Amino acid sequence: MYQYSDFDRAFLTERNAQFRHQVERRIDGSLTEDEFKPLRLMNGLYLQLHAYMLRVAIPYGTLNSAQMRQLAIIAERWDKGYGHFTTRQNIQYNWPKLPDVPDMLDALAEVGMHAIQTSGNTIRNVTADHFAGAAADEIADPRPVAELLRQWSTDHPEFQFMPRKFKIAITGSPNDRAVTAAHDIGLRIVERDGEIGFQVIVGGGMGRTPMVGKVLAEFVSGDDLLPYLEATVAVWNVIGRRDNKYKARIKILVHEYGLENLRADVEAEFALRKAQFTGADQKLLDSISQMFAPPRFDTADTGGFATVYDDDPVFRAWADTNLSAHRAPGYAIVTVSLKAHGATPGDASAEQMRVLAELAEQFGHDELRISHEQNVILPHVHKRHLPAIHARLKEAGLATANIGLISDIIACPGMDYCALATARSIPIAQEIATRFDELKLEHDVGPLKIKISGCINACGHHHVGHIGILGLDRAGVENYQITLGGSGTEDAAIGQRAGPGFSADEIIPAIERLVYAYLDLRTEPSETFLQTYRRLGLAPFKAALYPEKHALAAE
């Protein structure tokens, strides 16, 4: 894992001291809110519906046990004993008090964490495949490059006042678990003639104009990556629209100016900038890469794993859904669900954070990951430890066997917390999960991703949900619109609107009708919801969603 240098520590100490003074001056009245707001946003502090909210970056989703323990302490000391893990691999605290925030930031700095550039028109926290460094299908670990990008983008003087926010995601696997096609820039590590390089995807995004990113460059070599990215951001920074914030993201530039034109400008800018990169970035990358060396994998045999798997159906169900293939023999990747049926997606109590830290320390080479799907990963676990881990997770209420299933829902905070929301999202997620648990259907239904946003900003990724739910305000009443057929992986697609929205009371039955329709329509149990949708299109699902209209039309 990356270890802070003296430079990093000094930078953070200085930055936190500055913010402490800014907070003091806000409280004593020397700064107005208009003056203070940009300063607090630069440090990840929002004002939400009921309280302040502090958004802390978890760069490329990687944490060690000491950091996780510190997150637990912060949750207890300055919040209400829990934290919310988000789709951008951040943790949000929903109840900090303004005078306490400088102390929270100092506590984060003690373990090499911060809230810088988790807001504002800057390059945001760089996200990565949550299985990075562990996945069996990986070409290379994307995290050293992600860390290089973090250092390059943090406080980058050219990129502090951009037309809008800028989000980068990176994956090292052909199976895209980082939603790279829905980011301003998505990077995919690829191999060409034995050389490792990067496919650069540009102009993806969600929000009110969802777009799947397009390939800006098929192959950029490692040496060229940083100047190439700098050139791309620089071109957009200059010609991206500033007249209308809804048209400011790079996706709109790609759309209006054209991919070819953008590519030509980027290449011209790249030629100029490349000369200024004298190789210092590559030296830095080398030293960063050493800190991401894989752990010394254990070569013991898998012990009692197979026996417990055969004998204990609860363990077996969990192992079947929550484990993924690891690159090292005898190992597995464990995804710990933060989606217990009826709980708030992505929330973890301080006690649960401690259990996870302990498991990572004891059985997981001290590593943890946060996924954009709002779950926690133990990336390196030897299979002989799995029964013990499962038992400990069960005690902590963390052993829900639902990864990738209908109750593993992404939901943004929605109107329960967010000042921009048009409707709630959390209760809808809670009710769907509870309902399908009662029906005991979810394992039968199989892989199905539901994603819920509480407004068109689409923080809950609804555009790329197999089933997307968007909460709106229709004449002062919550209303939920359904989209179908979205996907956030390497075959990314934006979901199609199914028709008129549903009230809060109608939305759960509507989802139920959809799922039953799928069960009827699939050719065999192995055909997933998304495959069935792609084979048949919207019509049969629409008929299930709106039976009355369908009946009328048939008359």
Add this chain to the structure above:
Amino acid sequence: MSKAFTPKVVTASHLLDGDVIYLTAEDTWSRRLEEAEVIEDEAHAQLRLLDAESQADVVVGAYLADVAIGATGPEPTHFRETFRRTGPSNYFHGKQAGL
């Protein structure tokens, strides 16, 4: 024809803890909507909003919110204001726990 004026309260967030607060007729800030001054006149509403905005060292983001007049005082007319008055629906946190 301009739209008829509907009753309003002045609401904001408390600077220190972000709590939802309401301006009372006595020029204090209350965490209870029932105690808010109900404003039924447009010109007075603008004045009260200015009063609130001038207290930048106490409150953030003051605005006028619509209310209906119920048996026990003002009631929200929009669900957003209902959540602001109560707190989130997934936990018993925020005002519902504090008051």
